[in-house]
Amino acid sequence: MSGLPSGLPxxxxxxxxxxxxxxxxxxxxxxxxxxxxxxxxxxxxxxSVFRGANDKESGEHLxxxxxxxxxxxxxxxxxxxxxxxxxxxELKAEEPPHRHANIExxxxxxxxxxLAKAENKKLAMLVASKAKLIIC
Amino acid sequence: xxxxxxxxxxxGGFTALNAVARRNTAVSDExxxxxxxxxxxxxxxxxVESLHGECNRLVxxxxxxxxxxxxxxxxxxxxxxxxxxxxxxTTQLLYQLPEGFTFPEIAAEPDGSVSLDWMLSRSRxxxxxxxxxxxxxxxxxxxxxxxxxVAKHDGITFPNRILGVxxxxxxx
Numbered sequence: 001m002s003g004l005p006s007g008l009p010x011x012x013x014x015x016x017x018x019x020x021x022x023x024x025x026x027x028x029x030x031x032x033x034x035x036x037x038x039x040x041x042x043x044x045x046x047x048s049v050f051r052g053a054n055d056k057e058s059g060e061h062l063x064x065x066x067x068x069x070x071x072x073x074x075x076x077x078x079x080x081x082x083x084x085x086x087x088x089x090e091l092k093a094e095e096p097p098h099r100h101a102n103i104e105x106x107x108x109x110x111x112x113x114x115l116a117k118a119e120n121k122k123l124a125m126l127v128a129s130k131a132k133l134i135i136c
Numbered sequence: 137x138x139x140x141x142x143x144x145x146x147x148g149g150f151t152a153l154n155a156v157a158r159r160n161t162a163v164s165d166e167x168x169x170x171x172x173x174x175x176x177x178x179x180x181x182x183x184v185e186s187l188h189g190e191c192n193r194l195v196x197x198x199x200x201x202x203x204x205x206x207x208x209x210x211x212x213x214x215x216x217x218x219x220x221x222x223x224x225x226t227t228q229l230l231y232q233l234p235e236g237f238t239f240p241e242i243a244a245e246p247d248g249s250v251s252l253d254w255m256l257s258r259s260r261x262x263x264x265x266x267x268x269x270x271x272x273x274x275x276x277x278x279x280x281x282x283x284x285x286v287a288k289h290d291g292i293t294f295p296n297r298i299l300g301v302x303x304x305x306x307x308x
Contacts, residue, residue, distance in 0.1 A: 024244075026242075034255065041215065042247040117267075118275050
């Protein structure tokens with residue numbers, strides 16, 4: 001039984017593909033996805049992703065359903081939920097937007113922000129190292 | 137011995153720097169001030185042979201990045217504008233990188249910091265986050281080895297602890 005408008009289950013399964021839309025060319029290079037693509041937003045303390053796309057066509061379709069005003073889609077970074085969890089991060093479905101989820105459980109320490117940031121960099125590197133890059 | 141920023145700029149290729157510095161874009165007073173300094177140096181006849189061409193190119197890239205990321209939500213994910221203080225500190229660090237070291241790629245981070253990235257492969261990389269603080273967050277992956285730490289930047293020299301990590305990852 002689903003509690004989400006998209007019909008997806010609340011729990012993000014390990015074998016689900018997650019997509020991060022990249023609108024900035026500094027988020028990837030010839031080698032692959034850079035860790036900056038997955039760094040958490042400091043305001044929300046999470047990283048926004050979308051569920052269920054594993055190729056260019058489905059990824060672009062998902063983008064067309066959830067476009068960001070004024071932004072051009074440059075690339076897609078795709079990773080499995082299992083790879084996110086291996087890095088000690090967690091996933092939480094959150095709709096709307098359609099098929100949306102957040103990568104949670106990043107490190108925050110108001111007394112030593114830089115050390116927490118360094119740890120988040122490492123975690124983002126681990127996720128990015130497993131991500132597939134698709135240029136749009 | 138690394139050159140101080142002012143000396144490095146004087147020794148640099150100012151024709152291109154001047155072109156960037158003169159651009160009229162919506163950036164902070166600090167950034168405008170730095171650019172005016174460069175313009176002033178050019179106009180006072182201090183243009184000499186470039187000894188820091190690669191570094192100057194990176195500084196131009198940095199300024200361009202600042203122009204691109206100077207508003208909130210520049211990436212569609214509510215990221216903060218690039219901090220002018222972080223840009224100035226990054227400029228210092230680039231000129232303080234000892235000779236022989238590979239120059240990094242630069243990128244903006246969601247909190248307004250600048251990321252200096254040495255990425256050799258998907259599992260071999262080191263990255264420094266340069267923000268408004270004098271404490272630099274950095275992390276690295278080296279195959280199955282990984283780590284993260286913080287190092288203080290005194291504003292004069294590139295932190296030795298980070299140089300050691302860069303050297304071990306890049307081999308230079």
